[in-house]
Amino acid sequence: MYTRINQRHLTSTQRARFVEAVLELKRMGSYDQYVVTHAKYFAADGESGLRVAHMAPTFFPWHRRFLLQFESDLRMLDPGVSLPYWDWTVDNSKDSPLWGPDFMGGDGRDSDGQVMTGPFAYQTGDWPIRYGVTDEKFLTRNLGRPYHPIKLPTRTELSNALGNPVYDVAPWNSAPTTKGFRNTIEGWTVSDTKGGYLHNRVHQWVGGHMVGGTSPNDPVFWLHHAFLDLVWDRWQRKHPRSSYLPAKPLSAKVPEHGRVISADEPMPPWNEKPSQWFDHRRYYRYEES
Amino acid sequence: MSDALRNENDKPSRPRGSTRRRVIRRGLGTVAAVSGTAAALRPMLTARAGGDATALAEPPAAVEAAPVPGAGAALFDEVYRGRRIQGFSSAGDAGVDIRIDGRALGVMRRVDGSFISMANHYQPFPTALGTARAAVDQIGRAQLSANAEHHH
Numbered sequence: 323m324y325t326r327i328n329q330r331h332l333t334s335t336q337r338a339r340f341v342e343a344v345l346e347l348k349r350m351g352s353y354d355q356y357v358v359t360h361a362k363y364f365a366a367d368g369e370s371g372l373r374v375a376h377m378a379p380t381f382f383p384w385h386r387r388f389l390l391q392f393e394s395d396l397r398m399l400d401p402g403v404s405l406p407y408w409d410w411t412v413d414n415s416k417d418s419p420l421w422g423p424d425f426m427g428g429d430g431r432d433s434d435g436q437v438m439t440g441p442f443a444y445q446t447g448d449w450p451i452r453y454g455v456t457d458e459k460f461l462t463r464n465l466g467r468p469y470h471p472i473k474l475p476t477r478t479e480l481s482n483a484l485g486n487p488v489y490d491v492a493p494w495n496s497a498p499t500t501k502g503f504r505n506t507i508e509g510w511t512v513s514d515t516k517g518g519y520l521h522n523r524v525h526q527w528v529g530g531h532m533v534g535g536t537s538p539n540d541p542v543f544w545l546h547h548a549f550l551d552l553v554w555d556r557w558q559r560k561h562p563r564s565s566y567l568p569a570k571p572l573s574a575k576v577p578e579h580g581r582v583i584s585a586d587e588p589m590p591p592w593n594e595k596p597s598q599w600f601d602h603r604r605y606y607r608y609e610e611s
Numbered sequence: 612m613s614d615a616l617r618n619e620n621d622k623p624s625r626p627r628g629s630t631r632r633r634v635i636r637r638g639l640g641t642v643a644a645v646s647g648t649a650a651a652l653r654p655m656l657t658a659r660a661g662g663d664a665t666a667l668a669e670p671p672a673a674v675e676a677a678p679v680p681g682a683g684a685a686l687f688d689e690v691y692r693g694r695r696i697q698g699f700s701s702a703g704d705a706g707v708d709i710r711i712d713g714r715a716l717g718v719m720r721r722v723d724g725s726f727i728s729m730a731n732h733y734q735p736f737p738t739a740l741g742t743a744r745a746a747v748d749q750i751g752r753a754q755l756s757a758n759a760e761h762h763h
Contacts, residue, residue: 365719366719366721366727368722368724369704369705369720434751434753453756454756455717455729455756456753456754456755457756469748498723510735517734522733525733533731534749535729535730535732
């Protein structure tokens with residue numbers, strides 16, 4: 323059992339050790355497999371087939387399991403490392419130490435979005451992009467989306483979403499009328515002025531690789547999703563009588579049959595039940611602050 | 612990766628939808644749209660009213676010969692910010708095949724009829740044309756990677 327803490331409370335040594343473990347995983351080639359896996363399990367709900375990572379109830383357990391596997395890899399390299407989380411309702415500026423040259427590095431430059439500072443800048447030689455949307459080999463960002471500015475989600479927006487006692491509702495997809503906690507957090511609703519909601523808007527705010535189909539290329543992906551994992555915890559504590567839905571496999575008569583996974587059906591690629599991941603405390607806990 | 616390719620100035624008063632990465636003169640290409648493509652769109656989708664109006668509005672004057680072997684009817688073909696963007700109806704799940712300078716852009720369809728692309732994976736657009744333009748806004752001068760298509 324270990325703890326995950328808010329990235330703003332990491333010591334400089336902890337920051338350095340986390341970065342070093344991530345870089346080592348990249349050198350070994352394992353890191354890029356996470357980029358590929360995430361893209362592979364990203365299916366959309368206007369098409370056919372099973373959805374697990376996005377636009378589906380398994381959004382939370384799938385990412386929990388995905389993060390834990392990544393974190394286990396890091397801890398093989400350095401048992402003192404765990405995933406920090408980024409509370410974007412607090413550290414909501416591009417001037418946050420999150421983007422410091424000893425941690426995530428800074429914004430992309432104007433001309434081509436290339437990140438020029440920090441350990442993940444291309445010129446360090448440590449962070450070539452191997453599976454990208456384009457042929458560019460460098461990490462890109464566009465913090466705040468200056469050409470069409472958006473703000474990171476606020477504490478109020480998050481707490482409004484947390485107030486919803488229903489985990490998810492039929493038809494378990496990304497439609498704006500699917501008004502459960504899970505879909506609100508995922509944030510597919512489009513607004514020209516605000517962007518998407520919580521999870522999606524953070525991807526949009528970081529920009530560059532984070533808004534594309536190979537988003538784990540940006541290591542801030544893990545800090546963002548660690549916070550969402552904690553958000554799921556908070557929701558469970560706030561609504562102790564609520565639980566994951568759908569609880570039972572869907573009837574063969576409904577159109578979503580075979581397209582989403584209920585609590586005790588196997589979830590690929592691990593073929594583990596979502597219900598195995600409702601509680602993570604045998605592995606890690608969050609130290610909230 | 613020559614910076615000379617990227618360092619032209621992107622000055623203020625950028626049109627909406629441009630990005631700071633945009634360094635390219637604005638393309639003034641013509642939309643070549645084809646009627647009859649609505650049938651190619653997936654009927655199961657409860658597409659919002661007028662959802663694809665941009666791409667489907669005008670009957671074609673002349674559609675350039677499709678350079679994509681096996682592609683369906685052309686939905687649009689224009690130069691946008693110096694990039695040639697094309698859309699073809701497709702029998703695939705997304706119902707459309709989008710190309711940027713001939714390279715395939717991975718596209719998926721949402722249940723409300725909107726699209727997400729590999730370039731804008733967390734931001735849907737209501738039309739195929741809007742999706743293609745937004746992808747150019749996002750990638751700038753970069754070429755789509757050969758593995759930018761989705762693999763399921």
